[in-house]
Amino acid sequence: MIRVELPAHLRILAHVAGEVQLPVEGKATLGSVLDALEARYPMLRGTLRDQVTEQRRPFVRFFACAEDLSHEAPDAPLPEAVASGAEPLLIVGAIAGG
Amino acid sequence: MSSVRVLVGTRKGAFVLTSDGKRDQWDVSGPYFAGWEIYHLKGSPVDPNRLYASQSTGWFGQLMQRSNDGGKTWEPVGNKFVYDGVPGTHQWYDGTPHPWEFKRVWHLEPSLTDADTVYAGVEDAALFRSTDAGQTWQELSGLRRHGSGRHWQPGAGGMCLHTILLDPSGNGRIFIAISAAGAFRSDDSGATWQPINRGLRSQQIPDQDAEVGHCVHRIAMHRSRPSVLFMQKHWDVMRSDNGGDSWQEVSGNLPTDFGFVIDVHTHEPETIFVVPIKSDSEHFPPDGKLRVYRSRTGGNEWEPMTKGLPQSDCYVNVLRDAMAVDSLDQCGVYFGTTGGQVYASADAGDSWAPIVRDLPAVLSVEVQTLQ
Numbered sequence: 001m002i003r004v005e006l007p008a009h010l011r012i013l014a015h016v017a018g019e020v021q022l023p024v025e026g027k028a029t030l031g032s033v034l035d036a037l038e039a040r041y042p043m044l045r046g047t048l049r050d051q052v053t054e055q056r057r058p059f060v061r062f063f064a065c066a067e068d069l070s071h072e073a074p075d076a077p078l079p080e081a082v083a084s085g086a087e088p089l090l091i092v093g094a095i096a097g098g
Numbered sequence: 099m100s101s102v103r104v105l106v107g108t109r110k111g112a113f114v115l116t117s118d119g120k121r122d123q124w125d126v127s128g129p130y131f132a133g134w135e136i137y138h139l140k141g142s143p144v145d146p147n148r149l150y151a152s153q154s155t156g157w158f159g160q161l162m163q164r165s166n167d168g169g170k171t172w173e174p175v176g177n178k179f180v181y182d183g184v185p186g187t188h189q190w191y192d193g194t195p196h197p198w199e200f201k202r203v204w205h206l207e208p209s210l211t212d213a214d215t216v217y218a219g220v221e222d223a224a225l226f227r228s229t230d231a232g233q234t235w236q237e238l239s240g241l242r243r244h245g246s247g248r249h250w251q252p253g254a255g256g257m258c259l260h261t262i263l264l265d266p267s268g269n270g271r272i273f274i275a276i277s278a279a280g281a282f283r284s285d286d287s288g289a290t291w292q293p294i295n296r297g298l299r300s301q302q303i304p305d306q307d308a309e310v311g312h313c314v315h316r317i318a319m320h321r322s323r324p325s326v327l328f329m330q331k332h333w334d335v336m337r338s339d340n341g342g343d344s345w346q347e348v349s350g351n352l353p354t355d356f357g358f359v360i361d362v363h364t365h366e367p368e369t370i371f372v373v374p375i376k377s378d379s380e381h382f383p384p385d386g387k388l389r390v391y392r393s394r395t396g397g398n399e400w401e402p403m404t405k406g407l408p409q410s411d412c413y414v415n416v417l418r419d420a421m422a423v424d425s426l427d428q429c430g431v432y433f434g435t436t437g438g439q440v441y442a443s444a445d446a447g448d449s450w451a452p453i454v455r456d457l458p459a460v461l462s463v464e465v466q467t468l469q
Binding site: 007046048051 | 133158174
């Protein structure tokens with residue numbers, strides 16, 4: 001199971017409290033985790049990445065194991081600790097705006 | 099007894115204000131979608147419990163919401179807005195070509211005949227339509243593909259399609275307006291379009307008779323006379339008596355002819371309302387006095403409506419989608435401000451009272467008259 005922590009606005013939108021746990025088949029990558037996340041919670045489509053280009057939205061960041069994974073390729077493997085469920089993938093809205 | 103439901107979109111959520119037909123006691127519910135910008139929400143004239151809302155933030159983009167119970171509960175619907183084909187470019191502020199990029203939905207206009215059909219005006223300017231209650235959206239690309247599209251330029255607020263008027267005659271006529279391209283009309287349900295900007299004068303553009311390039315802020319019509327249009331432009335209040343084929347200025351004695359909102363009395367097609375705003379840079383009421391101006395002559399002759407509105411030290415703005423009228427026997431008029439007040443008049447503007455004073459900045463106001 002991959003553990004994913006959503007920002008507060010998206011937890012409300014998806015009607016979830018706390019972490020989301022997702023089964024991901026095959027290699028755990030940012031792309032495959034987001035695919036699984038959007039499949040279970042279709043209302044999140046378009047909120048994290050563009051629905052056509054699949055590019056990350058500019059004010060969304062991905063962190064795990066004290067690393068910024070935001071610029072990793074979608075098919076790059078996630079850290080083993082995330083793939084094993086030991087650590088969560090953190091999805092963070094940029095600290096910006098008013 | 100009739101009642102009214104006022105739908106308010108703000109910078110930080112949506113609010114639903116309800117009252118009986120007297121319109122002196124109000125219930126306030128919300129915020130819905132707290133923390134999100136709600137550019138617009140509007141109910142279907144066919145099924146008043148069917149509401150559509152545009153929800154967005156700079157962080158997480160555009161979402162669309164639908165309610166089937168008058169706003170008590172909401173469900174997310176489709177938010178995939180993809181331009182038809184290769185979108186090409188329009189002009190950027192400096193005149194260079196700039197690719198068309200979807201940013202947000204500014205305005206929603208539910209069909210007059212089908213609760214599952216709704217139109218969406220978006221930034222960068224385009225018109226979309228859903229015929230499945232918001233699940234999927236298709237662009238009516240004849241508008242964007244009009245030959246002038248590559249010359250369209252954004253206004254200060256972005257290149258937004260902010261006004262959609264559906265002709266109630268059932269003739270397939272649609273009017274839309276874009277800042278700062280101008281007004282357009284379709285006579286075939288949105289397949290093809292023509293600019294309708296003849297007679298508009300915009301001092302800042304080189305060609306005074308330009309087909310496009312005019313910063314139209316809002317257009318309004320009375321449903322009994324859909325070929326008579328009233329326009330609040332960046333400068334000038336305008337009127338057309340021929341479906342937009344030509345326009346003449348009716349600013350008359352207004353203290354400033356700048357503003358954003360314009361609306362028409364429900365029962366008097368020649369009675370119109372505007373809120374003059376000082377510009378170009380200030381964007382607040384002249385002299386710190388919040389005044390609705392009413393014309394009972396279809397323009398030119400205007401009277402200030404001040405009773406119940408702040409007449410000193412008021413420096414709010416009233417944005418283009420933030421005025422509406424109800425259809426009770428005594429026409430009610432409503433508007434919201436960037437200071438978070440929503441004012442109501444139950445006597446066609448003669449007197450005003452705030453429904454609420456401290457909402458987030460108001461982006462849009464719509465009203466439903468319920469039986």
